[in-house]
Amino acid sequence: MVKLPNRELAFVFDVAGVLVEWNVKALYGPLCGHSGRDLEQIVNYVLGPSTQAEISRGMPIEPLLERLKHRFPEWKDEISAYWARWDEMFVGVISGSVAVAEEIKERGHWLYVLGNWGRDEFERARPKMPFIELFDGVLLSGDCGLLKPEPEIYAWAEQQFTLNPKKTVLIDDREENVLAAVNRGWNGIVFRDPRQLYRTLMDYGIL
Secondary structure: OOOOOOOOOEEEEOOEOOOEEEOHHHHHHHHHHHHOOOHHHHHHHHOOHHHHHHHHOOOOHHHHHHHHHHHOHHHHHHHHHHHHOHHHHEEEEOHHHHHHHHHHHHOOOEEEEEEOOOHHHHHHHHHHOHHHHHOOEEEEHHHHOOOOOOHHHHHHHHHHHOOOHHHEEEEEOOHHHHHHHHHOOOEEEEOOOHHHHHHHHHHOOOO
């Protein structure tokens, strides 16, 4: 990350993996443990990356799950559990990251969310995320049909939030997402844990 002037910067946070912990195995680990079904099959294939990408692009969850039940009838109960028991996959808020966001806000900077999440999932999680009120704007992949690291989603964020790329910092746990932002002229931090994030921002004189 380049040295930034310490005034009115825009910090764009990812959600899952940075502000909250969300893990499909938190539900399906115990579920498959009780049933004896193959955990890796359900989380990596039936409800794997392609299904998660469809949800994140804004596909309504219930019709999508109905299609999956027809495709994988032997997994019908497990597929139904995805939305019926979705809250069990929301492990919790990463309080250290929220504390960093609060301090950034206190320093007079802008805060935004840019997440690969469907709107249905975000609204379901929202009561568990009171910290969202800290943020000046939220852009979800499900609202625009684009996913990080696709360049177009960063352009969309620039327009929606009136961002100056040189004064914008993406904080994301996926390196490919940060690299895509950097390629557009943003600054970026690959998130590992709240302590690492805080120390990085201290090193750059932001906190």
